[in-house]
Amino acid sequence: MLTYNIFDDVLELRNLVDNFFRDVPSRGASRDYPYIDLYETDAGLQISAILAGVKPEDVSVELVNNSIIIEGEKKSDYTEHPYIRKEREFGRFKKSVKLPYRVDAGNVQAAMKDGILTVKLTKSEDAKPKRIEIH
Amino acid sequence: MATKRMKDNYCEECMIVPVADIYETDDAYSLKLEMPGVKKENLEITMNDNELEISGKIQKDETNGKNLKYSEYELFDYYRSFRVGNDIDRNSIKAELDNGILTLTLHKSEEVKPRKIQITAS
Known part of the structure; x- marks a missing residue:
């Protein structure tokens, strides 16, 4: 049998507040389509973006001034037939992601799989810490 | 308010209801669902x-x-269910997964398909 512990409720409330503030900054209404996740890997950075139903040839990924710009169009696949449900959305999109440090412009890889775009970036040599010799 | 059951910072009870488009043709219903990140073998x-x-x-x-x-x-994980009528041929449902979009084709059974009635001259 579980004994009632008043501190459980207190901790629950703390988690509620924690989760609320954890989720707010990036999951608010201000985010633009497509939604992205940014990871840091051993080699550098990895950005994944949800682009279900977008053809790879309709997407462009550009590295401009320390930002990644994902731009393209999700082309509508509507048919002439009568629709019972229309929940999906289509249209043009553009999103700029500011990178936390300089990346190697010559080594950017982008791939599309299962409706998710993955962009892999490697950290630029300039951004790595350098040891300065003292003479 | 329901609290999320978290395991290793991952919500076990959370799921996504994929958005869907459904249209009807003369001989089938077509469903298109957005399920990015799902592999064919996990569907x-x-x-x-x-x-x-x-x-x-x-x-x-x-x-x-x-x-x-x-x-x-x-x-x-994604989950969605639909109620379908008796006019569907259960043995010929086709599913196709392409670039995060699942397309289901539910063929109508022979009895309900539009049919041209021949007029016989008497």
Whole structure:
């Protein structure tokens, strides 16, 4: 049998507040389509973006001034037939992601799989810490 | 308010209801569902008592060795069910997964398809 512990409720409330503030900054209404996740890997950075139903040839990924710009169009696949449900959305999109440090412009890889775009970036040599010799 | 049951910072009870487009043609119903991140082998489509159930599992181990710095989305398992009428031919449901979009084609059974009636001259 579980004994009632008043501190459980207190901790629950703390988690509620924690989760609320954890989720707010990036999951608010201000985010633009497509939604992205940014990871840091051993080699550098990895950005994944949800682009279900977008053809790879309709997407462009550009590295401009320390930002990644994902731009393209999700082309509508509507048919002439009568629709019972229309929940999906289509249209043009553009999103700029500011990178936390300089990346190697010559080594950017982008791939599309299962409706998710993955962009892999490697950290630029300039951004790595350098040891300065003292003479 | 229901609290999320978290395991290793992952919500076990969370799921995504995929958005869908459904249209009707003369001989079939077509469903298009958005399920990004699901692989073909993790997708399950069952037809049970007029209930079409679609569920897709997300593999989470792929995030290992990576450090999430900024997040706008999180992938969860997908689930959605539809009630279908008796006019569907249960044996000829076709499913196709392409670039995160699942397309289901539910053929209508022969009895309900539009048919041209021949007029015989008397």
